[in-house]
Amino acid sequence: xxxxxxxxxxxxxxxxxxxxxxxxxxxxxxxxxxxxxxxxxxxxxxxxxxxxxxxxxxxxxxxxxxxxxxxxxxxxxxxxxxxxxxxxxxxxxxxxxxxxxxxxxxxxxxxxxxxxxxxxxxxxxxxxxxxxxxxxxxxxxxxxxxxxxxxxxxxxxxxxxxxxxxxxxxxxxxxxxxxxxxxxxxxxxxxxxxxxxxxxxxxxxxxxxxxxxxxxxxxxxxxxxxxxxxxxxxxxxxxxxxxxxxxxxxxxxxxxxxxxxxxxxxxxxxxxxxxxxxxxxxxxxxxxxxxxxxxxxxxxxxxxxxxxxxxxxxxxxxxxxxxxxxxxxxx
Amino acid sequence: xxxxxxxxxxxxxxxxxxxxxxxxxxxxxxxxxxxxxxxxxxxxxxxxxxxxxxxxxxxxxxxxxxxxxxxxxxxxxxxxxxxxxxxxxxxxxxxxxxxxxxxxxxxxxxxxxxxxxxxxxxxxxxxxxxxxxxxxxxxxxxxxxxxxxxxxxxxxxxxxxxxxxxxxxxxxxxxxxxxxxxxxxxxxxxxxxxxxxxxxxxxxxxxxxxxxxxxxxxxxxxxxxxxxxxxxxxxxxxxxxxxxxxxxx
Numbered sequence: 001x002x003x004x005x006x007x008x009x010x011x012x013x014x015x016x017x018x019x020x021x022x023x024x025x026x027x028x029x030x031x032x033x034x035x036x037x038x039x040x041x042x043x044x045x046x047x048x049x050x051x052x053x054x055x056x057x058x059x060x061x062x063x064x065x066x067x068x069x070x071x072x073x074x075x076x077x078x079x080x081x082x083x084x085x086x087x088x089x090x091x092x093x094x095x096x097x098x099x100x101x102x103x104x105x106x107x108x109x110x111x112x113x114x115x116x117x118x119x120x121x122x123x124x125x126x127x128x129x130x131x132x133x134x135x136x137x138x139x140x141x142x143x144x145x146x147x148x149x150x151x152x153x154x155x156x157x158x159x160x161x162x163x164x165x166x167x168x169x170x171x172x173x174x175x176x177x178x179x180x181x182x183x184x185x186x187x188x189x190x191x192x193x194x195x196x197x198x199x200x201x202x203x204x205x206x207x208x209x210x211x212x213x214x215x216x217x218x219x220x221x222x223x224x225x226x227x228x229x230x231x232x233x234x235x236x237x238x239x240x241x242x243x244x245x246x247x248x249x250x251x252x253x254x255x256x257x258x259x260x261x262x263x264x265x266x267x268x269x270x271x272x273x274x275x276x277x278x279x280x281x282x283x284x285x286x287x288x289x290x291x292x293x294x295x296x297x298x299x300x301x302x303x304x305x306x307x308x309x310x311x312x313x314x315x316x317x318x319x320x321x322x323x324x325x326x327x328x329x330x331x
Numbered sequence: 332x333x334x335x336x337x338x339x340x341x342x343x344x345x346x347x348x349x350x351x352x353x354x355x356x357x358x359x360x361x362x363x364x365x366x367x368x369x370x371x372x373x374x375x376x377x378x379x380x381x382x383x384x385x386x387x388x389x390x391x392x393x394x395x396x397x398x399x400x401x402x403x404x405x406x407x408x409x410x411x412x413x414x415x416x417x418x419x420x421x422x423x424x425x426x427x428x429x430x431x432x433x434x435x436x437x438x439x440x441x442x443x444x445x446x447x448x449x450x451x452x453x454x455x456x457x458x459x460x461x462x463x464x465x466x467x468x469x470x471x472x473x474x475x476x477x478x479x480x481x482x483x484x485x486x487x488x489x490x491x492x493x494x495x496x497x498x499x500x501x502x503x504x505x506x507x508x509x510x511x512x513x514x515x516x517x518x519x520x521x522x523x524x525x526x527x528x529x530x531x532x533x534x535x536x537x538x539x540x541x542x543x544x545x546x547x548x549x550x551x552x553x554x555x556x557x558x559x560x561x562x563x564x565x566x567x568x569x570x571x572x573x574x575x576x577x578x579x580x
Contacts, residue, residue: 102341
């Protein structure tokens with residue numbers, strides 16, 4: 001057999017073992033799209049700055065942020081299922097740290113530590129298989145049951161310390177921190193265990209920011225009526241409708257990566273992405289406004305914190321996950 | 332309507348993760364706590380194996396109140412050795428005072444000082460008074476401890492240099508216990524200018540704590556405290572432990 005054939009056969013064998021999609025065509029298409037979008041945005045910024053002499057400082061900073069983020073996440077996905085899950089786990093962990101620092105929860109090291117451990121445990125249960133079904137990737141039962149244990153653990157902390165003052169506040173913040181940043185966002189990582197894991201994750205990673213961009217663009221161009229002036233004064237109904245329209249169209253555009261999706265599933269995915277991404281954005285804005293801060297952190301230049309970047313994904317990922325699991329099947 | 336909750340974001344909230352390292356007082360951070368803990372477990376093992384590090388007089392360390400450890404200073408190992416004499420649970424709240432003009436200049440140094448040593452940036456050149464105020468504040472918080480090297484710099488000969496009066500300004504007229512310590516062997520192990528530590532034996536002697544409540548809190552009192560402590564550290568080095576109470580003399 002010629003050497004190339006042997007290599008090909010070996011690769012195919014690997015494919016079967018590590019869930020085919022991670023080495024498939026889908027990633028390459030997304031890679032091409034990413035390079036295309038970056039090139040387009042880069043050209044636009046250069047044009048704005050040097051040809052039209054506009055102030056493109058903000059856009060440039062945001063662009064530089066993407067230049068770092070996209071290679072990181074695409075790199076993780078190219079490395080395979082485990083790398084993707086661990087990368088997303090670290091993102092959730094850092095996101096929770098930002099949440100704790102913003103809300104003041106970080107002063108309670110026991111609850112902060114416990115929720116951090118919970119997020120690590122969630123990542124571990126996403127990686128390993130249930131002993132009952134060793135051939136199925138990810139321990140779904142434990143993944144779904146973990147919030148029970150973490151909430152029970154959080155409730156235990158004030159009891160261990162025999163303390164009451166301000167405890168409801170730290171309990172509530174801990175529960176929100178775990179359920180919202182750890183568990184809801186964790187669904188994105190669990191998608192990696194699916195037959196079509198990389199396809200679904202890449203779809204969400206591309207569609208959700210595109211929706212944000214659409215909301216921003218339509219709002220800028222057509223925005224007249226403020227949507228939620230108290231929460232996010234820059235958001236308009238026009239921008240929201242534009243984002244919804246784009247969100248409805250995106251599953252069709254990225255259909256090649258959504259294996260097994262029929263018309264009904266594509267419509268549902270569109271609704272979830274089109275509405276969910278905006279609700280996610282608004283829900284983090286509620287938190288930020290209540291605390292009285294502008295960004296959740298400072299890690300990503302031009303984007304604020306990790307939470308400011310993944311806010312929409314947190315909302316969309318679990319809804320998309322359960323829709324897919326119900327209608328298409330994950331494993 | 333319900334009373335609203337009072338969220339208190341961290342003081343260094345708008346700083347980037349790198350900028351945050353040189354902010355002091357350092358905000359609690361589970362991640363760096365974890366890293367520091369792990370590093371110190373290995374550090375202790377390394378000191379024990381490579382330097383055959385031993386601690387004498389651990390029972391002299393105050394248990395239920397903030398205190399200051401003072402010691403001779405002849406190498407970069409000193410602060411790490413003193414930290415290693417304490418229980419692992421207290422390293423997160425023990426701050427060796429480190430020269431701001433040396434340890435808080437470049438990023439690798441800042442990262443090492445802040446993450447591993449948990450150092451407090453002490454501005455010995457421009458604003459020592461302000462740094463002493465920070466120390467005073469730290470010592471007013473239960474559970475905290477401070478490590479000071481009153482010589483102000485590493486000794487180039489291994490001999491004890493005269494103590495600077497800063498420690499006196501901090502402790503004269505107060506009940507804060509000051510623990511005199513003497514680290515033996517650090518100069519032979521890692522003198523100023525050497526690249527890497529040599530495997531010399533290290534012994535830390537911890538003396539009985541002193542307090543200087545009877546000393547006047549002025550310049551003269553501070554100088555006398557510094558002199559008394561210098562003598563105490565010298566004595567601990569010779570193997571004596573000074574009496575538990577120290578009269579105004």
